[in-house]
Amino acid sequence: xxxxxxxSDETLEVLRKIPxxxxxxxxxxxxxxxxMIEGALPLQPGQSMAGRAVTLRFVPHRPDLAQDKPKRExxxxxxxxxxxxxxxxxxxDAMGWxxxxxxxxxxxxxxxxxxxxxxxxxxxxxxxxSLKEYGFPVYSAxxxxxxxxxxxxxxxxxxxxxxxxxLVRPGDAIVGDDDGVVVVPRAIVDEVIxxxxxxxxxxxxxxxxxxxxxxxxxxxxxxxxxxxxxFEEKTGKxxxx
Numbered sequence: 001x002x003x004x005x006x007x008s009d010e011t012l013e014v015l016r017k018i019p020x021x022x023x024x025x026x027x028x029x030x031x032x033x034x035x036m037i038e039g040a041l042p043l044q045p046g047q048s049m050a051g052r053a054v055t056l057r058f059v060p061h062r063p064d065l066a067q068d069k070p071k072r073e074x075x076x077x078x079x080x081x082x083x084x085x086x087x088x089x090x091x092x093d094a095m096g097w098x099x100x101x102x103x104x105x106x107x108x109x110x111x112x113x114x115x116x117x118x119x120x121x122x123x124x125x126x127x128x129x130s131l132k133e134y135g136f137p138v139y140s141a142x143x144x145x146x147x148x149x150x151x152x153x154x155x156x157x158x159x160x161x162x163x164x165x166x167l168v169r170p171g172d173a174i175v176g177d178d179d180g181v182v183v184v185p186r187a188i189v190d191e192v193i194x195x196x197x198x199x200x201x202x203x204x205x206x207x208x209x210x211x212x213x214x215x216x217x218x219x220x221x222x223x224x225x226x227x228x229x230x231f232e233e234k235t236g237k238x239x240x241x
Contacts, residue, residue, distance in 0.1 A: 015175050041180065121141065124141060126147075
């Protein structure tokens with residue numbers, strides 16, 4: 001299988017305007033897993049995010065690993081930081097450990113300097129007041145005052161990871177809004193966008209009709225034969241379904 005091309009900045013801007021729930025529905029249509037990162041909650045309301053995934057994997061603490069791991073700027077998290085910019089989202093697999101910190105003010109100041117597109121983890125972050133001031137979107141499972149090294153360490157950069165139970169591969173699209181974070185696989189991103197736009201149009205027609213008829217949504221939703229008939233009558237278009 002050939003490696004798909006990198007997702008363009010223009011495509012990221014399109015994704016940023018599509019609600020995460022619509023992307024989930026489009027993935028469902030494609031029979032792909034509904035890849036919402038469980039537990040990744042917005043640090044503050046009104047966040048909007050779309051970027052290419054840079055991945056970082058944490059592993060449990062053990063004294064020999066702590067001794068053997070690269071030190072200072074060669075540590076895995078700092079290597080990952082340097083791969084990030086405005087078009088990238090750093091996705092950190094913290095194994096779902098919600099009460100220990102993957103980082104805070106001092107570490108993530110570098111992400112602020114690099115104008116990162118966002119930070120997502122199924123673990124916890126600390127120094128949240130500073131992170132809010134940095135201005136880039138942050139999604140985490142929790143906030144904490146605890147440090148992380150007593151329990152886990154950053155270990156591997158830019159390999160396939162899980163985050164919140166979802167597979168994330170480097171270069172996948174990571175899209176976030178107030179409802180959470182969705183992973184759109186790089187291999188099908190164009191198809192997902194096309195389906196998402198179609199669904200938005202169909203749902204717009206349904207909602208307008210419900211205002212007229214004042215009937216149960218079940219007449220047209222979930223989509224059924226009456227839905228497609230209504231859509232064709234109102235728009236003159238046919239949708240592959």
